[in-house]
Amino acid sequence: MAHREGIARLALGLTLLGGCHLGWAAESARPPVVEPVFGPRPRVAxxxxxxxxxxxxxxxxxxxxxxxxxxxxxxxxxxxxxxxxxxxxxxxxxxxxxxxxxxxxxxxxxxxxxxxxxxxxxxxxxxxxxxxxxxxxxxxxxxxxxxxxxxxxxxxxxxxxxxxxxxxxxxxxxxxxxxxxxxxxxxxxxxxxxxxxxxxxxxxxxxxxxxxxxxxxxxxxxxxxxxxxxxxxxxxxxxxxxNQDINNHQTWYNAGLMAIGSALGDADLVRQVLTMRGGYYDQMARSLGDDGLWYEGTMAYQRYALGAILEIVDVGRRLGLPLHEHPRLKALILSPALACYPDGSFPVINDSDPATLAGFDESFEWAWKAWGDERFAQARARGDSARLEALIGRPATATWPLTRGTVDFPDLGLLKLEAGQGSQAACVFLDYGPHGGGHGHFDKLGITLFAGGREWLLDPGRLSYSVPEYKTWVKTTAAHNTVTVNGRDQAATAGRLLWTTAGEGWTAGAAECDSAYPEVLLRRHLVLTPDFLLDVFDVRAEPARTVDLLVHAQADRVEPQLGTDPPEGEDCVPGERDGYPHLTGGKAFGTRGAAPPSRWAFVAGASRLEAVFVPVAGEQVIACVGIGYRLGERAPCLIRRVRLRDGAVRLISLYTWGMGDVVTGAAQVATAADGSMAVSAAGRQWRVRFADGAAGAVPVSVSYDR
Ligand SMILES: [Zn+2]
Ligand SMILES: [Zn+2]
The missing domain is CATH 1.50.10.100 (Chondroitin AC/alginate lyase)
Known part of the structure; x- marks a missing residue:
């Protein structure tokens, strides 16, 4: 029910690109000229x-x-x-x-x-x-x-x-x-x-x-x-x-050489480690970006490299070298606490394995001691005020997550949207960035979703380098929550972030990619609130191409929500190549001219992620099963499949979460003649409208009754 008179137009907290990056200035790669001072022993440990x-x-x-x-x-x-x-x-x-x-x-x-x-x-x-x-x-x-x-x-x-x-x-x-x-x-x-x-x-x-x-x-x-x-x-x-250049092996070589240089009192060796190609300053300039994320794009490598860097910095500090003052060091240590879900786990993008912030606890404590910057103590406490007080030695209130609204990681090409508080906050990652070299996946504009205290929409990471599925599944576009065209993998390419913005109770962002497929423009807009995710995926391409939007969830099963007499899908094989053979048990809905169900639920025990799809003419929905974080772990999947008629399609999907009937039957989304979307979720009416490309236009207007 819409209370038109109650709708408040909210001022947009428009965050322009560049203003939403982390706050550390780009530094010069040129190292400060400081001589090591070899004081009395001990001085290495x-x-x-x-x-x-x-x-x-x-x-x-x-x-x-x-x-x-x-x-x-x-x-x-x-x-x-x-x-x-x-x-x-x-x-x-x-x-x-x-x-x-x-x-x-x-x-x-x-x-x-x-x-x-x-x-x-x-x-x-x-x-x-x-x-x-x-x-x-x-x-x-x-x-x-x-x-x-x-x-x-x-x-x-x-x-x-x-x-x-x-x-x-x-x-x-x-x-x-x-x-x-x-x-x-x-x-x-x-x-x-x-x-x-x-x-x-x-x-x-x-x-x-x-x-x-x-x-x-x-x-x-x-x-x-x-x-x-x-x-x-x-x-x-x-x-x-x-010399292994920017690689994390070289980081450890540097740490070993620093320890030797200090033990020997060898100023030339110490200077060499700091200033050579692949040395400390060069790696700080080239192995990570201003967003603080290690170039290989996985938290395992970030943690591995960080361990060596802290060895170098500690040995250097004891020689009077201000290595800990490098502006990117703070970003390197803090970035995991920004690039995680509200429960401290990481989205498993590219060749990652599931991992959590706990692996960075030592570096947070190190940073708190080194700089007295409370963000590091908060990252270590993660919402536990007692732990925070024990660490900083005075009464304090834990604040978690560290981020609100949007955080962009421009070097990795990852946008994070977050809404809500504590471990129950909702969080989406949108991967728009560069492919990621040998560790990259064909996943442009893919998303992962954390909501209601758990991850729902997943990226399977790497599984294992030693199984065939590493090539036949995890790298493929079909294994990701994004769009394929004609059932093929995307190209190894980069998209670009269009905008991010946030208002009271919501946060939004959009990215596009025009090089994932020849002559195809993919553009994805997301609006996240503590209660729902609105996903608007535009695809422009030549007519007669087939567009699949895939949604993979960590859940026991997925089922249509259609009262007491759900339709039976028809057996179907979703595709023949590029990852599709791993999508099994396919049931197609919307064949023979009937409209497919528009309401679906991913069910995991007592929890549900509900999906509402705004119908598109000629659409089929395929329910099937893909692979989760381990071989043999079943991850239910929905595919929205549309054969393009007039060169463009807008796929609008609404996701809500909660326990049972808190949300069941409540969520609605519909488009109005003016292109705006009316969303009904968690007892509120929302209206969302995206500007269509005009330069300088306010990218999204969001209003709701409150
Ligand atoms: Zn992936
Ligand atoms: Zn044996």
């Missing part, structure tokens, strides 16, 4: 001042006791010294069943699943990778115990490991990788390990351990020189031999 502060803290006794307990165990049973370099850790598995092996002796290993014994060289070498890993962490645990207690026996335990590595490192092959290639044919290879990545990761605790203990009485000057020249410096040479 900690400093005398940091240690004094730790010793005076209430938690010191507990920290010390835990470290000493670990170190005593390592002295009682010293870790074995491996008889050569390691191989790839994933080779330490049974080829028959994938089970991780267990060691009978250093030369004999067996599968706990099938009992098969392995004595081959590759398996033995892979086991040595584990042994080297153990040495890396043991050296630092022992060194920490020495630092906290001053007892020389712990320093001697660290020294045993470092002298062993100095004695043996130069006897390892010059360079080889996990595929058995050598020298210049092994750019990713290493010496102590078969990846420079592992070598970099492993040398960080060793450089810290050396720095913590090398002034203990157990060390002679010759021994120090031996470790510095024959282990640390040779490892640095390994890490500098090939």
């Amino acid at each position: 900690t400093t005398p001042a940091e240690l004094a502060s730790l010793r005076s803290s209430q938690s010191f006794e507990a920290v010390q006791a835990a470290v000493v307990r670990q170190a005593d165990a390592l002295l009682a049973a010293p870790p074995p010294l491996p008889d050569g370099p390691g191989n790839w850790i994933f080779y330490y598995a049974c080829p028959a069943d994938g089970a991780r092996l267990r060691a009978v002796t250093a030369a004999k290993h067996e599968c706990p699943a099938c009992g098969k014994a392995y004595t081959d060289r590759r398996t033995v070498e892979a086991y040595r990778c584990l042994q080297h890993n153990t040495l890396d962490s043991a050296a630092l645990q022992l060194a920490s115990a020495y630092t906290y207690t001053g007892e020389e026996r712990y320093a001697a335990g660290t020294q045993r490991i470092l002298l062993f590595l100095a004695d043996t490192y130069d006897s390892y092959p010059g360079r080889r990788d996990r595929w058995g290639r050598h020298g210049i044919l092994a750019p990713l290879g290493g010496r102590r390990y078969v990846q420079s990545l592992d070598e970099a990761y492993g040398v960080i605790p060793l450089a810290k351990a050396y720095d913590l203990t090398c002034e203990a009485a157990v060390w002679t000057a010759d021994q120090r020189r031996h470790v510095e020249e024959d282990f640390l410096r040779l490892t640095a040479r390994t890490l500098l031999r090939f």
Whole structure:
């Protein structure tokens, strides 16, 4: 029921493009010229001042006791010294069943699943990778115990490991990788390990351990020189031999080199790590954008790179280098808290796996301590005021989510719309951006939807690199909540954001792409409120093409909402190629000239996502089942299929969520003669009208009765 007199015209909070980006200015790639200052040891893992502060803290006794307990165990049973370099850790598995092996002796290993014994060289070498890993962490645990207690026996335990590595490192092959290639044919290879990545990761605790203990009485000057020249410096040479440019492997090489440079007091090496191609400043300029998102576009890589960057920054800070003041560092740490759903999980776009913000908790705490910027404490607390107060040490109110309205991530090409508060807020991601290179999917103008405390409309991510569906399903357009034309994949391309805007109780945005298919313009407009998503998808193309709008949900099933006598669909095969063969159990509605049901419900337990489709002449709706986040997980799918008659179609879909009859039967959407849409949802009447392309026009007008 419409209360015309009650309709209030709302002022538009128009956010122009460029004004909605994150607030950090683009920085110059030119690094500030600052010289490292090598103060008294320790200076790699900690400093005398940091240690004094730790010793005076209430938690010191507990920290010390835990470290000493670990170190005593390592002295009682010293870790074995491996008889050569390691191989790839994933080779330490049974080829028959994938089970991780267990060691009978250093030369004999067996599968706990099938009992098969392995004595081959590759398996033995892979086991040595584990042994080297153990040495890396043991050296630092022992060194920490020495630092906290001053007892020389712990320093001697660290020294045993470092002298062993100095004695043996130069006897390892010059360079080889996990595929058995050598020298210049092994750019990713290493010496102590078969990846420079592992070598970099492993040398960080060793450089810290050396720095913590090398002034203990157990060390002679010759021994120090031996470790510095024959282990640390040779490892640095390994890490500098090939440069991986903007890649996250290089980020870890940089972290390893920084730790070595600080431990050796080598100003040239530190400067090189900061200023070389692929070095710290170059990566901060080229491996991420002002939106703070790592270029590979997945949170797993972002987290991996961030771990290395914080190592670099911490080592640098202890040398007086202001690396933490880089304007993009804040954006890099904060962006995951902006690019997530209200429950802290991430949309699984491109080659991602499902993941949550919890993986970034350490970096939020790091940032809160480094800058005292409360946004990081809020990101860590995620709505938990008690946790927030414990972190910042005074009464405070948790505010979550951090974002309201719209957030654009222009470098990744992702628009986030958010409406409502707390973990029940509604949130949509619209992927308009560049394809994403080898990790990209053909998903232009695809959306994902979080509402009512859970994700409904999903992107399956990558599933796994090792299954055929990685190519036959997850990358295809049909696996995404977007449009296909003639049942084919889109091209690898970029769209563009048209506008974003928000008003009281709603937020909106639109994007388009004219290069996903030849001679086809795709344009998608979204209006999100805490109660509904209005999706208006315009397609302009030559007549006689077939347009499919796909909707994939995490749900048990999808069913038409048509009272007591729902129509039976006709068996149908949705398509023959480009992902469609994975859409099974198809039932077509709207065949033989009858209009298909316009109301549908995705049902998941007691929760429902209702979809209302404004009918289009000649439309079919196909209900089928695709693949969810795991092979074998069924994700119900609806396809709105229209054969173009006059070169353009507007597909209007309304989604509402809630429990049972709160929304059942309530939601309506209809178009008026003037092109505006009347939406009835959650007890309110809305009117939405999109401007049609005129430059400078207010892009959307939204009004509702209240
Ligand atoms: Zn086995
Ligand atoms: Zn995808």
